[in-house]
Amino acid sequence: MSHPYILTLSCPDRMGLVHAVSGFLMEHGGNINEAAQYNDTGTGLFFMRVGFTCPESDFAQLRAALAEFAKPYQMQARLYPRALPMPTVILVSKEGHCLNDLLFRWRSGLLAIDVRAIISNHRDFYQLAASYNVPFHHIPVTKDNKAQAEARQLEIIESEGAELVVLARYMQILSNDLCGKLAGRAINIHHSFLPSFKGAKPYYQAHDRGVKLIGATAHYVTADLDEGPIIEQDVARVDHSKTVDDLTAIGKDTESQVLARAVKWHSEHRVLLDGHRTVIFR
Template identity: 50%
Template sequence: MTPSNAPATATEDRLYVLTGTCPSVLGSVELVTGFLFQRRCYVTELQTFDDTEGKQFYIRAEFRPMDDIDIEVVRNEFAEAASRYDMTWQIRDSRRPTRCLIMVSKYDHCLQDLLHRYQTGHLNIDIAAIVSNHPDLQGLAAWHGIPYYHLPISAETKARQEAQVWHLIEQTGAELVVLARYMQVLSEDMCSKLHGKAINIHHSLLPGFKGARPYHQAWEKGVKLVGATAHYVSEDLDEGPIISQGVEAVDHSFTPEKLANKGRDIERLTLAKAVKLHSEHRVFLTGNRTVVFAGHN
């Protein structure tokens, strides 16, 4: 005999993600799980975090409707329930890919990796366009059938070039901008417009080596760790809220070129992880910090 509380089979292969944050109060978990249970929505994944320092609660729930429901009705009903807890929330269709615009200069390792993961379905994204201040990677974009925009930039044309980029973002409906080794600093105005919607990647070396040839500087100091950091873009260069980081050990046998190669490997993996976490709605941005719920590789 089948237990009466056994999970039913969904009428359609639908999967939604509910994310929410509210002050730390009793009943916030039941608010979400009870609401979904009452509407015969089966929770397939549930993650929570209570920030005892900030007195803030975070929750992410994936769920499948067991019946044929109107998701807009569900959203309206949850809005009423969530208001009693002062919860900021969203319910998204997880099948809908995140529309992306990728920016790149001449280094192609991160772009190549993102394109491969996109084509194989590892990333639930839709790459609307590739923008570069150099023409070098146009052939790669053409091979993948993705529009490529060569928008040169100089100190004199920076404002005009960024206006062109912003027009493309609006025109393509891009929800996320990925700086896949785009070797230009975005203006404060552009950073403000892209708050929480742009991810950058850069090397992470200790001590910090800035300027030209960082891996040569690192080799001269005999570094033993090479890493990379993916973060949201902010007005403070390379200091935005961190989404993911990667690190690997190296030793005296690594030449500057080998260090750079290892760094590029870590950069592409770390950036892909950050894009995946963002596109799966696992990242909560709170001030200059992030709450990141682990996903599946």
């Protein structure tokens, strides 16, 4: 029986890397069915994503062999069983369009995730969560209890084994400490085309500036507000006749689509970090 795996890696670029990786997989009976690579000439780094099947059923043993292979190349290599959906926790406040879209795509089999819990600082979506049989955790957040609220959020995230945390219009700024603990596994949707119109009410800012394009940005969460590595962006064309409400309605559709693509690519291990940038193997 062949077992499907995904291998991602990055390391300083040098000759023969593709040959070496292919050779390692061949030694372990691996059959490559998809591969993509990228050489960042600016940083001198090499990135690669490989999908392969292998008769090796002992995941820990194969991962240990990969770790030994990677050492001489100063390689950061990660191996994932392809068949396992990514455990995910979603955070939301009072805007539910992104949450609803993600839940529908997940239940329809369009996203390789397993939604383990929904956390909210409001009660608005407990019935939506129940309709998908997902545990709903109401954790109010105030300036006085923020540390305790985040501790409870992290407790849920860790107890559910979440490898991905999605801020689906969660309108609270995470502390630096929590951002650090979620580094590389938390995705936020910002209702604007970053780096323009950061912070609150970007559609009001866009309307005030008379923009002709509005957009949305999905990015990894960092301690710097709205500054994390960008995963996906998209825009919609508007004109002078559109009100703030019009822009908001158009923007919600764009936000949902952008966030869904970012979650899909992350859960399929298609996103590799390249400093403040990302490499996306679509």
